[in-house]
Each structure stands twice: as C-alpha cells, then as structure tokens.
Amino acid sequence: MAGVSVFDRWRDPSEKALGFMLLAPAFALLALIVAYPIGRLIWNSFFDLRLSGGGGIKFVGLENYLLVFQDPDFWNATKNTVLITLITVPGALIIGLGLALLANLPFKRKWPVRLALLLPWALPLAFAGLIFAWFFHTEYGVVNDVVRRATSGAGGQTEPTMWLLRPGWAFTAICMTIVWKTSSFMALILLAGLQMIPKSLYEAAEVDGASKWQQFWQITIPMLTPSIIVALIFRTITALQTFDIPYTMTKGGPGNSTETLAMLIHKTTIDYLDVGYGSTLAVCMFVLSLFVTAFYLKRIGKNA
Amino acid sequence: MIRRSTFTALASAVALMAGLASSSAALAQQTTLRVFSGGANQRPDLMRKLFDQYQAKNPNVKVEIETGGATSELQRQYLSTVLNAKDPAIDIYLIDIVNPAQYYGAGWLEPLDAYVGKPAEAFKAYLPVYLSSNVIDGKVAAMPAFADAMFMYYRKDLLDKHGVKEPKTWDELSAAASKIQRAEANPNLQGLSIQGAPIEGAVCTFLLPYWGQGKDFNDANGKLTLDKAAATKGLSQWLAMVDAGVIKRNVAEVKTPDTVNEFKAGQVVFAINWGFAWDRFKDDPDSKVQGKVGVMPLPAVADGKSATCVGGWQWAVSAFSKNKAAAAGLVKHLASAESSKFLAVEGSLLATYPGVYTDVDVVKNVPWFKDAANVVIAGRSRPMSKDYGQVSDIIRTTTSAVLARTKTPAEGVAEIESRLTRVMR
Numbered sequence: 001m002a003g004v005s006v007f008d009r010w011r012d013p014s015e016k017a018l019g020f021m022l023l024a025p026a027f028a029l030l031a032l033i034v035a036y037p038i039g040r041l042i043w044n045s046f047f048d049l050r051l052s053g054g055g056g057i058k059f060v061g062l063e064n065y066l067l068v069f070q071d072p073d074f075w076n077a078t079k080n081t082v083l084i085t086l087i088t089v090p091g092a093l094i095i096g097l098g099l100a101l102l103a104n105l106p107f108k109r110k111w112p113v114r115l116a117l118l119l120p121w122a123l124p125l126a127f128a129g130l131i132f133a134w135f136f137h138t139e140y141g142v143v144n145d146v147v148r149r150a151t152s153g154a155g156g157q158t159e160p161t162m163w164l165l166r167p168g169w170a171f172t173a174i175c176m177t178i179v180w181k182t183s184s185f186m187a188l189i190l191l192a193g194l195q196m197i198p199k200s201l202y203e204a205a206e207v208d209g210a211s212k213w214q215q216f217w218q219i220t221i222p223m224l225t226p227s228i229i230v231a232l233i234f235r236t237i238t239a240l241q242t243f244d245i246p247y248t249m250t251k252g253g254p255g256n257s258t259e260t261l262a263m264l265i266h267k268t269t270i271d272y273l274d275v276g277y278g279s280t281l282a283v284c285m286f287v288l289s290l291f292v293t294a295f296y297l298k299r300i301g302k303n304a
Numbered sequence: 305m306i307r308r309s310t311f312t313a314l315a316s317a318v319a320l321m322a323g324l325a326s327s328s329a330a331l332a333q334q335t336t337l338r339v340f341s342g343g344a345n346q347r348p349d350l351m352r353k354l355f356d357q358y359q360a361k362n363p364n365v366k367v368e369i370e371t372g373g374a375t376s377e378l379q380r381q382y383l384s385t386v387l388n389a390k391d392p393a394i395d396i397y398l399i400d401i402v403n404p405a406q407y408y409g410a411g412w413l414e415p416l417d418a419y420v421g422k423p424a425e426a427f428k429a430y431l432p433v434y435l436s437s438n439v440i441d442g443k444v445a446a447m448p449a450f451a452d453a454m455f456m457y458y459r460k461d462l463l464d465k466h467g468v469k470e471p472k473t474w475d476e477l478s479a480a481a482s483k484i485q486r487a488e489a490n491p492n493l494q495g496l497s498i499q500g501a502p503i504e505g506a507v508c509t510f511l512l513p514y515w516g517q518g519k520d521f522n523d524a525n526g527k528l529t530l531d532k533a534a535a536t537k538g539l540s541q542w543l544a545m546v547d548a549g550v551i552k553r554n555v556a557e558v559k560t561p562d563t564v565n566e567f568k569a570g571q572v573v574f575a576i577n578w579g580f581a582w583d584r585f586k587d588d589p590d591s592k593v594q595g596k597v598g599v600m601p602l603p604a605v606a607d608g609k610s611a612t613c614v615g616g617w618q619w620a621v622s623a624f625s626k627n628k629a630a631a632a633g634l635v636k637h638l639a640s641a642e643s644s645k646f647l648a649v650e651g652s653l654l655a656t657y658p659g660v661y662t663d664v665d666v667v668k669n670v671p672w673f674k675d676a677a678n679v680v681i682a683g684r685s686r687p688m689s690k691d692y693g694q695v696s697d698i699i700r701t702t703t704s705a706v707l708a709r710t711k712t713p714a715e716g717v718a719e720i721e722s723r724l725t726r727v728m729r
Contacts, residue, residue, distance in 0.1 A: 051384050052406055052691050138554035165556045165708040251502050254556060255705030271377070272694045273384050
C-alpha cells in the first residue's frame with residue numbers, strides 16, 4: 001500500500017513539502033541561470049582553455065590566479081575601474097540630487113521636466129559613448145568648436161586639444177560622459193524619495209523658523225538617506241562593470257590608459273579567445289563587486 | 305476512437321516512408337556542400353554566381369551558402385567557436401589571410417596537398433605572398449580566393465601641377481608632400497593620410513616602414529624576429545612627418561573611413577588605404593577627386609625595398625567535413641584563374657594571379673589593375689600566429705599610443721617585443 005500513501009502525500013502535502021514544491025521551479029530557474037554560470041566560470045578559471053586552438057584543455061590549478069597578480073594590465077585596469085567608480089559615483093550623486101530637487105519644484109506641467117530627466121537614462125550606453133566620442137573629436141567635435149569660438153575673441157589661436165588622445169583628458173572625457181549618462185538614474189530614484197517626505201515636516205520647520213538651508217540638511221537629507229543608499233549601491237555596482245562608454249569612446253586608448261576591468265575581460269575572452277584566463281579575471285572582478293556590495297549592505301543594516 | 309488512431313498511424317507511416325525514399329534517392333545522386341562565405345564585403349552575391357557555375361558543370365553537387373560577420377574579427381570569433389565544437393555542418397570556409405596559421409595549427413583545416421599538389425607546384429601561378437601565408441608546416445592549408453592590399457593613392461593632378469614625380473622613398477614623399485602643401489597654401493590640405501587609430505589598419509601602419517627597411521617581422525615558423533632599431537626608426541619616421549606637418553597631429557584618431565572621406569573631399573595629397581578605396585574615389589557621387597587619382601607602389605626607406613600589407617581571403621576545407629573530396633573539388637574551381645578573373649571583372653576584387661592583372665578583359669573593365677599589379681606583387685603577409693587576434697591587438701594598440709605620443713617609439717617597440725615574445729613562440 002506504499003504506492004497509495006505516496007500518492008496521497010502527493011495529493012495532500014504537508015505545509016513544508018508544499019513550500020518546497022512551490023519554490024522548486026523558481027529555484028531550478030535560478031540555479032540554471034545564476035548558479036550554473038557562476039559555478040562554470042569559477043571552474044573554467046582553473047584551466048588553460050584557449051579557443052585559438054590546438055592546445056586542448058589543461059588543468060592548471062591556481063596558475064591563472066598567480067598570473068593575474070603579476071599582470072600589469074590587470075592592475076592598470078583595476079586602478080582605472082576603481083578611479084572611475086570613485087569619481088563618477090559621487091559626481092552622479094551630486095548632480096542627480098540637484099536634478100531631483102529641481103524636478104521636485106512645483107512646476108505647473110511636470111512631464112517636460114520628467115521627460116528631460118528620463119532621456120539620458122533611456123539612451124543605450126553605447127550610443128551615449130559614440131555621441132560623446134564625436135563631441136570630443138579633435139577636428140569635428142563640438143567641444144573643440146566651442147573652445148575655439150570662445151578663445152578666438154581673446155586672440156588665442158591655440159592648437160585644439162586632442163581630448164581622446166591624451167590619457168588624462170581621455171579619462172576626464174569618459175568620466176564626464178558617465179556622469180551625464182548616470183545622474184538621471186540617480187535623480188529618478190532620489191525624486192521618488194523626495195516625494196515620500198511628508199509636507200507637514202517642512203510646514204512644522206517653517207513654523208519653528210528654520211531656514212531653507214536648515215530644512216535641507218535637517219529634513220531632506222536624513223529622510224532621503226535610504227534612497228541615496230539604494231541609488232549608490234546600484235550605481236557603484238554598475239560603475240565597477242563600466243564597459244560600453246570607454247569601449248566606444250577610446251577602446252581603452254591611448255594605449256591601455258582608459259581600459260577598465262570589464263574591457264580587459266572582454267578583450268581576453270572574445271578577442272584573444274583565452275577563456276581560461278578571462279574567467280580568472282572575471283572571478284577577480286566578481287570578488288571585487290562582492291566586497292563593495294557587502295560593505296554597502298553592512299551600512300544599510302546599521303541604518304535600518 | 306480506435307479507427308482514428310489507426311488511421312493516424314497509417315498516415316504517418318506512409319509519410320515517413322515517402323520521406324525516407326525521397327531523401328535516400330537524393331543522397332544517391334547529390335552531395336550538398338555548405339560554404340561559409342564571409343560578410344557583405346566578401347561579396348556573397350558574386351560567390352553565389354561562382355557556385356552556380358560549378359553546379360551547372362557538376363550536377364551532382366549542390367552548394368549552400370552561409371554568410372555572417374561584418375568584419376574579419378567578428379568572423380574569426382564566430383568560426384573559432386564553430387570549429388572548436390568540431391561542427392561538420394560547414395564544409396568550406398572563406399577566411400581572412402591572417403587566419404590559416406591559427407586554423408591549421410589547431411587542426412581545423414584539411415591539408416589540400418592530396419588535391420592540389422605540392423605547395424611549390426600549387427602556388428606557382430599565384431602572387432608570391434600566398435605561398436608564405438597559405439602553406440603552414442609545409443602543407444597547403446588554404447587556397448587564395450581574392451586579394452587585397454594597402455595602396456598608396458595620390459593626387460595625380462597636384463603632382464603634375466607642381467612638377468613632382470612619384471616619390472620612391474619616404475623622404476622623397478615627405479619632401480614632395482610638403483612642397484605641394486606649401487604651394488597650395490590650404491591649411492586643410494594633408495600631405496599624407498595613414499591610419500593611426502587602434503584598428504587593423506594600424507598593424508600595417510606599423511609594418512610598412514619596418515618592412516620598407518628590408519626587415520622581417522617573423523621567420524617561416526612564425527617566431528618573432530623583430531629588429532628593434534628598425535621598428536623604432538619606422539615609428540619615428542611617422543612622428544617626424546607629423547612634426548613636419550605632412551601627417552595631421554591627431555593621426556591616432558584616424559580610421560580607415562576617415563582617410564577615404566578626407567581624400568575624397570580633396571584634402572589629402574597622398575593616402576594609404578585598402579583596395580576598396582579606389583572605387584570610392586572613382587565612383588562615389590560626392591568624390592571631388594574623380595579622374596585625379598593615381599596608384600603607386602609604397603615608398604621604401606633609402607636602400608630598403610618597397611613592401612605593402614597584403615590582405616585578401618582564402619578558401620579552406622574543414623577537417624570535420626564529411627565530403628572532403630567534393631569540397632576540395634569546389635575549392636579548386638573557386639581558386640582557379642577563371643574565378644579570379646570573374647571576381648575582378650564583376651566586382652573589381654583584386655586578382656590572386658599576376659597574369660589576371662594584364663588580361664585583356666580585366667584591363668578593359670578595371671583599367672587601374674595594371675597599376676595595382678606592381679603594388680600587389682611587392683605584398684607581404686602580416687605576422688602569422690595562431691594567436692593573431694592577440695598579436696594584432698598588441699601591435700595596433702601600441703602603434704596608436706606611440707602616434708598619440710603617450711609612449712616614445714623606443715618604449716612602444718620594447719613593449720611590443722616583450723608582449724609578443726610571449727605570444728609568438
């Protein structure tokens with residue numbers, strides 16, 4: 001009669017069994033699209049796996065990891081990635097906050113402001129990169145044209161700046177583009193946060209005689225902190241993965257002075273077809289993201 | 305109920321048998337060959353016509369065409385994946401000249417010696433460069449489809465106007481360009497346009513002045529034989545031309561289409577570019593230089609010898625094909641002098657046989673081929689390596705950085721050497 005009892009249990013499962021059964025599809029899906037690829041990535045990172053052919057697949061243990069630590073390209077890319085993150089995340093936060101406050105003003109028509117906020121965010125990253133690459137082009141770019149017009153009155157017939165061919169300028173141009181592209185995303189999240197702050201708080205502050213400045217620091221910022229942290233987490237993680245904008249603007253150039261980690265991984269895996277070493281680099285980037293996320297999560301825990 | 309299922313079973317059995325019968329009948333008389341024929345630039349429309357010609361003569365062979373990948377790099381990425389998986393679905397591949405070394409080295413290509421003869425014999429009639437680029441480890445890895453090369457285009461009208469002869473050395477070219485620039489007094493007129501952006505063309509930008517000194521980049525086994533002094537001299541020569549105002553200052557930003565467009569707009573005296581540019585200069589409605597363009601061999605360094613970068617595409621038979629003999633038969637037809645002539649006349653694709661350049665029909669249809677012949681014969685192949693993707697990336701990124709002056713030529717060459725000795729062993 002065992003068959004009947006199994007059948008009965010299937011028909012009328014316990015609370016716990018039902019929970020597992022309901023979760024199983026979602027879990028299987030996650031395992032398939034998250035756990036398996038990550039596991040496979042880590043697995044590949046222990047192999048010499050070059051698709052350029054012939055060599056076959058060799059287990060090399062931790063050799064790839066040792067190579068990573070001696071690889072000047074890896075450290076250069078890490079430095080660039082961290083710098084881009086440290087510059088563009090606060091940059092986008094400050095500009096995004098400004099935009100959010102602006103959009104929160106009591107305009108009669110709200111949609112034009114909101115639309116203007118959304119547009120840079122809706123533009124694909126690669127397009128933004130290509131557009132700004134044109135802006136910064138030495139001869140055909142609008143930036144140099146404006147500079148030339150502005151300085152020609154002052155009698156300064158200077159040589160045009162080669163924005164994307166000087167490591168420092170190229171880095172600056174990329175950071176400006178990223179800030180332009182991402183501050184609207186910041187602004188959207190912060191705008192939502194701003195609208196959750198009850199008006200009564202400001203009215204009470206007004207009655208108590210607080211200045212606008214005091215209201216901003218004592219009410220707006222503290223009430224907005226949860227939104228700021230959420231926005232920072234999202235932005236930091238995407239900043240660590242920066243790829244499209246430097247790739248389309250400079251391809252990492254001049255030399256590899258603007259190459260990010262994601263670009264190095266792409267180059268190693270797709271252009272060099274070195275999947276083993278590329279996986280190792282990707283694992284290193286994954287660990288870096290993990291640390292940063294853990295840091296933020298800890299901060300949130302404190303705030304909540 | 306029963307009647308219906310019986311009927312379904314019967315019907316499907318009949319259908320199955322009919323299908324089997326027809327497909328086995330087809331198998332008995334036909335071999336189907338599947339050909340990967342590159343992207344739009346490799347003119348699949350003309351290739352289809354070549355296949356049709358072969359089908360008409362060989363009714364038992366049917367040729368299917370597969371296309372994909374706009375650039376050589378995208379095609380390499382795709383094909384490396386397909387061939388790594390030992391996929392037998394494609395019998396013949398059209399591959400870039402830089403790829404036979406990688407593919408043959410990986411065991412992905414069938415050696416063709418048994419079908420076309422010993423290498424020396426098989427390549428006797430072709431341009432000399434193909435013997436070195438398609439013969440790997442003493443075996444025929446691929447057969448030439450059509451050629452391409454870096455040409456030195458120049459403004460015939462301007463050279464005539466200022467009484468300047470075709471320069472034979474880079475110094476002469478620099479002097480000639482300066483003279484014309486000064487006399488024309490047009491601040492937008494560039495003396496020479498080369499590609500300095502980190503694209504495939506920059507590999508040739510590095511190699512041209514290096515080869516021009518009579519130096520080799522690699523030996524027959526693909527091992528790096530870089531002469532650092534010569535390479536430094538080559539890169540310094542470009543920078544000297546930038547300082548002289550012959551090449552524009554932002555050369556590290558210049559890509560292949562920039563050179564084409566600026567030359568078309570009449571803003572360039574000398575320009576180095578691939579063969580396709582000729583038709584753009586000659587035929588494009590917005591070209592201001594129609595009928596004013598000449599082609600000449602690339603200058604050499606004094607006491608050196610003229611050399612250019614050869615490109616072009618090769619037919620190769622997959623090692624995983626199930627119809628190797630039939631595939632080799634088709635490749636022989638595709639790599640024949642008749643096919644080369646057909647591609648030259650119909651699509652002005654550069655011929656792989658020196659003889660075709662002087663063919664009566666070819667000269668009538670594409671008159672500039674008689675000038676092109678001298679250039680192509682001096683052609684050399686880019687470094688051969690199974691890791692060409694990496695070799696190319698290292699050379700072009702460093703060359704671009706040197707032209708952007710973020711590295712000195714000596715630093716750049718040292719970096720190329722240290723990175724490439726690891727790759728080109």
